[in-house]
Each structure stands twice: as C-alpha cells, then as structure tokens.
Amino acid sequence: MAKAKLEYIWLDGYKPTQSLRSKTKIENNFSGKLEDCDTWSFDGSSTEQALGGSSDCLLKPVFICPDPERSKLGTPAYLVMCEVLNADGTAHESNGRATIEDDDDDFWFGFEQEYFLWNLEINKPLGFPANGYPAPQGPYYCSVGAKNAYGRDIIEEHLEYCLQAGLNVEGINAEVAAGQWEFQIFSKGAKDAGDQIWVARYLLERMGEKYGVGINWHCKPLGDTDWNGSGMHANFSNTILRTAGKKETFDKICLAFAPVVAEHIAVYGADNHLRLTGKHETQSIDQFSYGVSDRGASIRIPIVAVKKGWNGYLEDRRPNSAADPYKVAARIIKTVKGVEI
Ligand code: ADP
Numbered sequence: 001m002a003k004a005k006l007e008y009i010w011l012d013g014y015k016p017t018q019s020l021r022s023k024t025k026i027e028n029n030f031s032g033k034l035e036d037c038d039t040w041s042f043d044g045s046s047t048e049q050a051l052g053g054s055s056d057c058l059l060k061p062v063f064i065c066p067d068p069e070r071s072k073l074g075t076p077a078y079l080v081m082c083e084v085l086n087a088d089g090t091a092h093e094s095n096g097r098a099t100i101e102d103d104d105d106d107f108w109f110g111f112e113q114e115y116f117l118w119n120l121e122i123n124k125p126l127g128f129p130a131n132g133y134p135a136p137q138g139p140y141y142c143s144v145g146a147k148n149a150y151g152r153d154i155i156e157e158h159l160e161y162c163l164q165a166g167l168n169v170e171g172i173n174a175e176v177a178a179g180q181w182e183f184q185i186f187s188k189g190a191k192d193a194g195d196q197i198w199v200a201r202y203l204l205e206r207m208g209e210k211y212g213v214g215i216n217w218h219c220k221p222l223g224d225t226d227w228n229g230s231g232m233h234a235n236f237s238n239t240i241l242r243t244a245g246k247k248e249t250f251d252k253i254c255l256a257f258a259p260v261v262a263e264h265i266a267v268y269g270a271d272n273h274l275r276l277t278g279k280h281e282t283q284s285i286d287q288f289s290y291g292v293s294d295r296g297a298s299i300r301i302p303i304v305a306v307k308k309g310w311n312g313y314l315e316d317r318r319p320n321s322a323a324d325p326y327k328v329a330a331r332i333i334k335t336v337k338g339v340e341i
C-alpha cells in the first residue's frame with residue numbers, strides 16, 4: 001500500500017513566545033488534499049497547553065503543502081499546518097489563527113521576516129568572531145562575498161525548498177547586521193499568509209538542524225549595541241486601501257492606529273522595547289507616527305502607493321521577528337475594519 005509522511009505542525013503554548021512543534025503521521029493511499037487530513041491529537045501537558053489530568057489537545061489541519069526535501073528520501077512527504085483545539089473542539093487560547101476575522105480574504109499581507117543565523121558554539125551570529133565584534137554595520141546589507149555574507153548555502157537551500165513547496169516567497173536579502181537575513185512572503189488572505197510564514201519558519205529551523213546552525217528569532221539578539229534588531233514588517237491592504245484614490249483615506253486609516261498602540265504592541269512580539277528605540281530605522285515603542293517613505297515611522301506609506309494616486313498598501317514596521325503573524329494580522333484587521341470610510 002502506498003504510504004505518505006505527513007508532518008503535523010503546530011504552535012505550543014509557551015509565553016510570551018510560542019514555538020513550532022511537529023510530529024509525523026503515516027497515511028495509506030493519501031490524496032495530498034487538506035480535506036483528507038484527519039484531525040489528530042497530542043499531549044498538551046508537554047507543550048504548556050493542558051494539564052496532565054486531561055492532557056489531550058486536538059490538531060486541526062488548515063494548510064498543506066508538499067515537503068520536497070523529505071520526499072527526496074523516497075516516500076512522498078507533506079507539511080500540514082494545524083490549529084490547536086481543546087478536546088471539546090473549541091479554539092485553544094494559544095490559537096492566534098482562530099482570532100483572524102478575514103472571512104472574504106479581502107486582506108492581503110506581505111510579511112518581511114528577518115532573523116539571524118546563529119553560531120551555537122560561541123552563541124553569536126554567523127560571521128562574528130569568538131571574541132569581540134566584526135567590522136561595524138555597513139557592508140553587510142545585500143552583500144556578496146565571503147567577507148560580508150555569511151551562511152548563503154543555508155538561506156539559498158531554504159529558498160529553494162520554500163519555492164518547491166509552493167510557498168509564495170517574493171524575495172530574500174542579506175540584512176544590515178552580519179549573519180542577518182530576510183525573506184518576504186505575500187498572500188491574498190491573512191490566514192494563508194500566516195500559514196506560509198510558519199511553514200517557512202519550520203523549513204528554516206530544519207535547515208538549521210542540517211547545517212548545525214541556530215535560527216535566532218529574537219528581535220534584538222545583540223542587545224543594546226549598534227547592531228540592528230530583527231523585525232517582521234507587516235505590509236497590508238484591503239480593497240479600501242488598494243482603490244482609495246485619495247490621501248485622506250490613507251490618513252484616516254493610519255490615524256486609527258494611534259489610540260490602540262498598546263493593543264498592537266501586545267501582539268507584535270516579545271521584548272520589542274529593546275528594538276523599537278527610535279534608532280536603527282525604528283520608531284520608539286511608546287510613540288506613534290506615520291509618513292510617506294518614512295522608515296523611522298511606526299507605519300510607512302510606501303511611495304509607490306502615492307505614485308499610483310493613493311492606491312496601494314501600508315507597512316506597519318513595528319511587528320518583530322518573533323511575532324506570531326496570525327496575531328499581528330488579526331489585530332491589524334481589527335483596527336482597519338473599525339474605520340468608517
Ligand atoms: P522594504 O524592504 O522596502 O520594506 P520589501 O520589498 O522587503 O520592502 O517588502 C515589501 C512587501 O510588501 C512584499 O512582501 C510585498 O509582497 C508586500 N506588498 C506589496 N504590495 C502589497 C499589497 N497591496 N498588500 C499587501 N502587501 C503588499
């Protein structure tokens with residue numbers, strides 16, 4: 001009988017930052033379709049999602065794609081992103097995806113995921129010496145050459161497997177700090193965008209295992225130094241923004257974010273006060289500002305939106321590299337939906 005390997009992936013219940021977990025389910029004669037993925041369960045008492053006395057949590061498959069790397073071993077393999085449910089079928093409190101109100105996929109999201117490749121032996125980014133620091137920031141962004149770009153094999157292979165899996169990666173680049181990289185993923189639909197970011201993170205973690213390199217998602221792994229932190233800028237639009245045709249609509253939507261700074265920061269990733277300092281192309285965590293082409297603002301209006309006659313999207317620059325894209329999207333949608341145009 002034809003067998004397939006399905007990797008069920010979910011987010012654990014750790015606070016303030018949830019991590020990826022996964023386990024393998026073998027299926028006979030699997031169709032490759034989401035509707036043929038059974039609900040499964042796991043021991044929630046081992047992931048901070050349940051108590052030992054009633055430990056079962058449910059895994060509800062919500063996204064599937066091929067796992068091209070694992071399939072190379074011979075048996076067809078798939079990655080199955082799941083929501084976590086309580087035993088009674090209701091959404092678990094750790095389930096950010098279930099809080100997204102985007103019923104008609106009107107919201108489009110492009111996330112720019114930054115991260116550091118991490119030398120686990122010396123606990124520093126790839127490219128850093130065991131003692132001290134490499135040359136200051138400047139040459140690393142979008143660099144080429146062994147002196148400035150570190151870990152290209154890893155990110156190149158990651159990109160290839162993301163594309164083969166069908167993830168909508170739109171680009172990658174070396175970032176401002178040594179050992180820091182970025183990939184961008186875009187999707188028409190908030191849940192799907194979040195699913196794809198999590199699966200891409202999963203593939204990157206696994207690539208790290210293969211190369212013996214850590215993936216550091218922390219937003220400021222080098223602390224209070226002159227080295228950039230990592231963000232996950234959230235670019236977003238809905239029909240209103242895409243067809244606004246006037247500056248006032250953009251102003252109105254941006255201004256709606258001003259009174260709810262705390263609500264947004266609450267889901268924009270742990271330790272963000274270390275990153276949103278007003279330096280390194282960020283706005284301070286307790287301030288709100290927006291502006292055209294302004295990379296020191298909380299929300300940037302991309303110049304292309306203005307050039308297209310005030311039609312386009314916005315970039316919330318505050319979400320950090322360790323934020324949950326589901327929760328980020330859910331909060332942005334809530335704020336934008338509250339605006340009367
Ligand atoms: P930068 O580094 O200049 O901030 P990037 O090119 O890294 O910008 O990322 C821009 C992101 O914006 C891409 O992921 C892209 O998919 C996304 N984007 C473009 N148009 C839209 C749109 N209409 N709605 C949502 N996201 C969009």
Ligand code: MN
Nearest residue numbers: 112182184233
């Ligand atoms: Mn970018």
Ligand code: MN
Nearest residue numbers: 112114175182
């Ligand atoms: Mn970037």
Ligand code: MN
Nearest residue numbers: 112233315317
């Ligand atoms: Mn950006």
